[in-house]
Amino acid sequence: MNLEYYSNLAFVTSVVAYALAMLAHAAEWATARRVDADVSVEEVREPALAAVTTGQNARSAQAAAPIESSQTAARPSKEADRKRVDQFGRVGVALTIIGLALSVGGVVLRGLAAHRAPWGNMFEFTTAAMVFVVAAYLIMVWRVGLRWLGLPVTLLATIGNGLAVTVFYVAVAPLVPALHSVWFIIHIAAAAIAGAAFNVGGLMAILYLIKKRAEERGQVRGYLTRLPSVRRMDVLTYRFHAFAFPLWTFTVAAGAIWAEYAWGRYWGWDPKETWALVTWVIYACYLHARSTAGWRGSRAAVIAIVGLASFWFNFIGINLLVSGLHSYAGV
Amino acid sequence: MTDTQTRVSPAAEPAQRPELPALGPGGALRFLWTQLTSMRTALVLLFALALTAIPGSLVPQRKVSPVAVSDFIREHPRIGPIYDSIGMFNVYSSPWFSAIYLLLFLSLAGCIVPRVAVYVKALEARPPATPRNLGRLPAYAKADVVTTDRLLERAAATLRRQRYRVDIRDGSVAAERGYLREAGNLLFHVSLLVLLLGVAIGSLFGFRGTSLVVVGQGFANNITQYDDFSAGASFRDSDLRPFSLTVKDFRVRFETSSVQRGAARLFAADVEVVDRSGAAPRSTTLEVNKPIQVGRTKVHLIGHGYAPKVTVKDGNGDIAYSGPVAFLPQDGNFSSAGAIKAPDARPERLAFQGFFLPTAVVDDQGPRSVFPDALNPAVFLNAWYGPPKVETGVPENVYSLDTTGLTQFKDETGDPLRFALQTGDLIRLPDGKGSIQMDGWVRWVKVQVGETPGLPISLGAIGAAVLGLCLSLFVRPRRLWIKISEREDGPSLVEVGGLDRADARAGLSDDVAELANQLSRPEPGLPEGSKGSGAT
Numbered sequence: 001m002n003l004e005y006y007s008n009l010a011f012v013t014s015v016v017a018y019a020l021a022m023l024a025h026a027a028e029w030a031t032a033r034r035v036d037a038d039v040s041v042e043e044v045r046e047p048a049l050a051a052v053t054t055g056q057n058a059r060s061a062q063a064a065a066p067i068e069s070s071q072t073a074a075r076p077s078k079e080a081d082r083k084r085v086d087q088f089g090r091v092g093v094a095l096t097i098i099g100l101a102l103s104v105g106g107v108v109l110r111g112l113a114a115h116r117a118p119w120g121n122m123f124e125f126t127t128a129a130m131v132f133v134v135a136a137y138l139i140m141v142w143r144v145g146l147r148w149l150g151l152p153v154t155l156l157a158t159i160g161n162g163l164a165v166t167v168f169y170v171a172v173a174p175l176v177p178a179l180h181s182v183w184f185i186i187h188i189a190a191a192a193i194a195g196a197a198f199n200v201g202g203l204m205a206i207l208y209l210i211k212k213r214a215e216e217r218g219q220v221r222g223y224l225t226r227l228p229s230v231r232r233m234d235v236l237t238y239r240f241h242a243f244a245f246p247l248w249t250f251t252v253a254a255g256a257i258w259a260e261y262a263w264g265r266y267w268g269w270d271p272k273e274t275w276a277l278v279t280w281v282i283y284a285c286y287l288h289a290r291s292t293a294g295w296r297g298s299r300a301a302v303i304a305i306v307g308l309a310s311f312w313f314n315f316i317g318i319n320l321l322v323s324g325l326h327s328y329a330g331v
Numbered sequence: 332m333t334d335t336q337t338r339v340s341p342a343a344e345p346a347q348r349p350e351l352p353a354l355g356p357g358g359a360l361r362f363l364w365t366q367l368t369s370m371r372t373a374l375v376l377l378f379a380l381a382l383t384a385i386p387g388s389l390v391p392q393r394k395v396s397p398v399a400v401s402d403f404i405r406e407h408p409r410i411g412p413i414y415d416s417i418g419m420f421n422v423y424s425s426p427w428f429s430a431i432y433l434l435l436f437l438s439l440a441g442c443i444v445p446r447v448a449v450y451v452k453a454l455e456a457r458p459p460a461t462p463r464n465l466g467r468l469p470a471y472a473k474a475d476v477v478t479t480d481r482l483l484e485r486a487a488a489t490l491r492r493q494r495y496r497v498d499i500r501d502g503s504v505a506a507e508r509g510y511l512r513e514a515g516n517l518l519f520h521v522s523l524l525v526l527l528l529g530v531a532i533g534s535l536f537g538f539r540g541t542s543l544v545v546v547g548q549g550f551a552n553n554i555t556q557y558d559d560f561s562a563g564a565s566f567r568d569s570d571l572r573p574f575s576l577t578v579k580d581f582r583v584r585f586e587t588s589s590v591q592r593g594a595a596r597l598f599a600a601d602v603e604v605v606d607r608s609g610a611a612p613r614s615t616t617l618e619v620n621k622p623i624q625v626g627r628t629k630v631h632l633i634g635h636g637y638a639p640k641v642t643v644k645d646g647n648g649d650i651a652y653s654g655p656v657a658f659l660p661q662d663g664n665f666s667s668a669g670a671i672k673a674p675d676a677r678p679e680r681l682a683f684q685g686f687f688l689p690t691a692v693v694d695d696q697g698p699r700s701v702f703p704d705a706l707n708p709a710v711f712l713n714a715w716y717g718p719p720k721v722e723t724g725v726p727e728n729v730y731s732l733d734t735t736g737l738t739q740f741k742d743e744t745g746d747p748l749r750f751a752l753q754t755g756d757l758i759r760l761p762d763g764k765g766s767i768q769m770d771g772w773v774r775w776v777k778v779q780v781g782e783t784p785g786l787p788i789s790l791g792a793i794g795a796a797v798l799g800l801c802l803s804l805f806v807r808p809r810r811l812w813i814k815i816s817e818r819e820d821g822p823s824l825v826e827v828g829g830l831d832r833a834d835a836r837a838g839l840s841d842d843v844a845e846l847a848n849q850l851s852r853p854e855p856g857l858p859e860g861s862k863g864s865g866a867t
Contacts, residue, residue, distance in 0.1 A: 173591040177598045181620040246800040253793040262620050264631035264779040265539065266789070267530075269395065269423050271388035278388075281381040285374055287804075292370045310381075322388065 003113035004172045008165070010106035011127055015161045017099035018134075022154035024092035029151055032085045033222035085226075092150045093141060096157075100134045103161060107131055114172045119188045120179060122319055123168040130160040132196030136240075140200075144236070148227050152203040183258035190254060194247035195311060198283070201240030202308030205301040208233040212298055234297060238290060241304060245283050252276050263325065272326035275314035282307040373442070376435040383431055387422030390414065394421065436527055443520045450513050457498045458507035461812040465828030468812075470843040474851035475822040479815050482825065486813045486850055495811065504813040512833065515802020522796035529792055532785030538562035538570070539781035545638050545655050546600075546774050549577035552628070557780075570782075574625045576604045577612075581635060581774045585704045593664060593703050600632055600776050617778070627782050634777030636660045637667050639687050639710045640770040641752075645676030646763060652676075657775045658687040659730050664700040665689050670732040671712070671767070680719050681765050684732040685712035687772070691751070698751070708772050709753045714740040716764050740764075808832040809839065813850070825850045 107128050111118035119128045137153045140146035175184070212230050214220045227233065255276065256266040267273060286303040289295035318324065391399035400420045404411035418425030465471055476482060486504045487497045495506035540560035544550045552575065554560065554568045584597035600617040606625055617623050623630040638655035645651040651673035658669030671683040690702035691709035698711045715737035727733060740748035740761055750758050752769035759766045809831050816824045827850070829843040 171590040173586065173588075173594065174596060176595045177619040178595075180618075242804040246797055246804060249800055250797050253797065256793070257790070258620075260783075260786070261622060262631075264622065264629060264633060264781055266783070266786070269387055269392060274384050274388040278381045278384050281377050281384075285377045285381070288370065288374055288377065292374060295374065318388070 003109045007106045007109035007113060010102045010109060011161055011165050014099045014102035014106060015158060015165060017095050017102055018154050018158040018161060021092045021095035021099060022151065022158050024088050024095055025151040025154055028085055028088035028092060029223040031081060031088060032226055034081050089147050089150065092154065093147060096134060096150065096154055097138060099157060100131065100138060103127060103131050103134070110172065114174070116175060117185045117188070119192060120175050121170050123164050123170050125188065125192065126160055126164040126168055129192040129195050130157050132193050133157060133199050136196050136200050149200070149203060149207065152207065153200065156199060156203065178262055181258060181261065183254060183261070187251060187254040187258055190247055190251040194244045194251055197240045197244035197247070198308055198311055201237050201244060202305055204233055204237040204240065205304040208237055208301050209298060237301065237304060241283060241286060245287060248280060248283065252280055270326060271318050271322045271324040272314065275310065275318055279307060279310040279314055282310050373435065373438050376431060376438060379431045380435060383422070383428050386419060390419050392420060392422065436524060439520055440524060443517060447517055450517060454510065458496055458505040459810065461501070461503040461505050461814060462828065465812055465814055465826045468828035468830050470829040470840045471827070472844040472847035473824055473826045474847040476825050476851050477822060479817065479823045482815055482850060483813070489846070489849065490811065502815055506811045507808070509806050509808025509832065511802050512806040512808050515799040515806060518799030519796050519803055522792045522799055526789055526792035526796065529785035529789030532788060533783040535563040535565045536784045537782050538566050539779060541633065541777055541779045543657055543775050543777050544578050545657060546578050546581050546776070549575055550778060551575040552780060572626050572628050573608050574604065574606050574628070576602045576630065578602050578776055581776050583635065583704065583774065585702065598632060598635065627784070629781060631779040632776055633779045636775055637665060637687050637689055637705065637772055638775050639772045641671055642768045642770055643671065643673040643676065643681055643765065645673065645681065645765045646678050649677070651681065651765070655773050663703065665703045666700040669730050672732070674720060676765060677719065679716045679764060681760070682715045682732050682737060683712045683767060685710060705772060709751050710769055711749065711751045714748055714760055716740065811843070811846070
């Protein structure tokens with residue numbers, strides 16, 4: 001059996017699944033435009049989200065579909081529209097689960113084919129990181145009803161895996177001696193997981209800004225009404241970053257320890273190292289901004305997005321444009 | 332970098348800064364002001380640090396690649412010198428970059444030290460007094476109770492089990508937990524200062540140098556044996572540990588299959604180390620991720636290349652030079668450039684410059700190497716001659732040829748003489764000026780020898796920083812108050828109010844309701860008796 005062939009097949013199919021999931025979520029957004037801005041929608045979700053009220057089992061309320069068949073009996077057509085919105089959302093999640101299963105299969109087969117951890121070049125890192133992104137998203141869909149993030153996540157997953165199989169693709173090959181180290185597993189796995197959390201958090205920050213702007217203009221319509229309150233989005237965004245930041249710190253530290261073994265210095269201002277630090281500092285700004293009066297909310301969200309841009313530049317820009325010691329892309 | 336985490340309800344604000352009243356309103360304002368400004372300053376400095384670090388990754392850096400810097404200056408004659416004058420080629424040791432991170436650390440220290448004092452006081456403080464109206468707290472629940480007997484003690488015991496600090500007073504229980512959050516925050520920031528200290532120690536007392544060692548030859552840890560060497564201000568040459576090593580063999584393997592053809596697959600140098608003069612040699616292997624340790628000195632394998640072995644005979648027929656000459660790799664296929672110098676050749680000295688190609692191919696692109704391993708090794712050389720040169724003692728680059736005072740050999744047509752040699756080939760130079768023979772080739776390795784004394788401090792600081800970061804982000808401080816009100820006309824009332832001091836927390840309301848519910852039951856552990864009537 002040619003493991004590499006099936007791995008590639010799985011990745012390509014996952015791109016299709018993610019793209020279909022994205023279409024389903026796009027349809028979810030589009031049909032939601034027909035449902036008027038209805039404050040009650042937000043209220044249904046709000047108790048669980050704002051965590052201010054007592055008594056209710058928050059989780060069950062969160063996990064439930066956003067639209068309960070309550071106050072809509074008088075408006076049957078609206079009710080039908082809502083059902084359709086919800087159906088598209090469910091289809092999107094189902095397709096995302098299929099896409100994730102395929103990418104997990106692809107990553108595992110790739111690892112088996114290469115006899116090592118499957119993150120030795122840009123193609124492998126992207127596909128592995130996308131598994132973490134989508135897995136984190138799906139776990140949060142299950143735990144806190146994060147389905148409203150479906151469109152950007154599936155968009156990211158489609159682009160990520162799509163770029164991986166087309167532009168970044170390299171065939172299975174052993175590692176160069178510089179990567180023969182236990183830190184290869186630790187450093188890169190930590191980077192992929194932290195990166196996944198930064199990505200999900202960054203996507204949330206983008207939606208947060210869109211909704212916040214709409215709220216300030218008094219034009220919360222269509223799908224935006226179905227997003228949680230801005231306050232809730234802000235807290236969730238923070239949580240993803242709060243999870244990712246220590247892990248990113250660890251990633252940089254683990255990289256420094258490895259560099260001490262491999263290159264005889266723990267810090268050498270290699271472009272990749274520099275940008276990892278720049279990214280770290282921007283996210284440190286985000287955390288500080290969130291606890292600084294006048295910087296909370298939109299400004300902090302913008303910083304988070306800048307941090308994500310820096311992360312992406314470090315990954316794509318530095319790998320492809322700048323030569324340094326971290327030139328493992330193999331593209 | 333003062334961290335004023337969390338928006339707390341105004342009612343509870345005064346209680347959390349026990350030192351404020353002593354300052355008076357003016358002092359309090361000033362305190363708030365400095366706090367605000369220092370946080371903003373820190374933010375600005377952080378941004379500045381991120382921004383100023385960027386050019387160093389895009390513009391070549393002298394410390395990383397001096398050749399790239401001189402190339403850059405040559406290619407950009409106008410902007411190059413400007414860059415040079417503002418330290419663009421030494422970003423990370425430039426005054427502006429240093430100023431930013433030193434200011435940042437100063438602001439950090441100025442913020443952390445007072446906060447440690449505040450924290451130490453807070454550690455001894457009792458949980459804040461119970462607010463009069465618990466209903467105004469973010470989470471609130473109440474329940475009827477049959478008996479108030481030992482109810483507060485029960486509540487206190489429950490909360491203590493949940494690791495709250497508990498204080499019973501005036502018919503109420505005040506409880507607080509999550510002190511580790513601020514501790515973690517402080518630990519993180521202090522660790523950054525310690526990290527800076529570790530880095531400073533390393534750069535003051537450490538050293539690092541590289542040496543190119545041809546296989547079969549050795550290296551003694553002596554300042555004269557280094558090709559390049561840099562050390563901290565407090566380093567003395569006598570600090571070099573007197574060890575030596577000999578490279579017995581260097582094993583290399585490259586990918587030969589179609590995927591990633593030519594990528595390195597194995598680098599391993601078999602070396603013999605003599606830990607101190609007179610000690611018995613020990614055999615060991617030096618690999619890319621496995622440095623050799625001699626005391627506190629570490630030896631890393633950081634490069635390799637080829638050295639053609641040649642014999643140069645002069646016009647008198649005497650051997651003017653014989654042995655390996657290291658050539659420096661120029662590309663991924665190890666096309667290597669170098670110079671062979673025979674200054675002792677007589678009557679005229681001889682010199683050669685050119686390329687060593689491990690897998691030589693000559694096509695319309697000229698001679699080049701197409702694979703990094705030595706499958707078809709050859710040297711391609713030009714030759715010069717000139718009158719003997721007076722020894723001046725001025726150091727010269729051994730890898731390139733300074734052709735001043737030399738005349739290039741020409742062939743019959745008047746073009747510069749070019750020739751290729753493979754192992755065993757011999758070329759006689761025109762006019763009986765001498766000959767050169769390629770005897771073979773050998774590999775060389777580049778070792779880096781260095782010491783970084785502050786390393787354990789930096790490593791410990793990083794570990795502590797990550798731990799502190801986790802505590803400060805994941806510990807969720809919470810305050811709870813429980814109050815019992817006796818009522819004339821019915822069962823007594825137990826009220827529970829709660830407040831989260833970090834806004835990343837969910838489930839406060841559930842916990843508060845659960846606690847009220849639990850307290851309303853007659854005894855812990857018994858089936859549910861009276862129902863808690865949770866309300867907001």
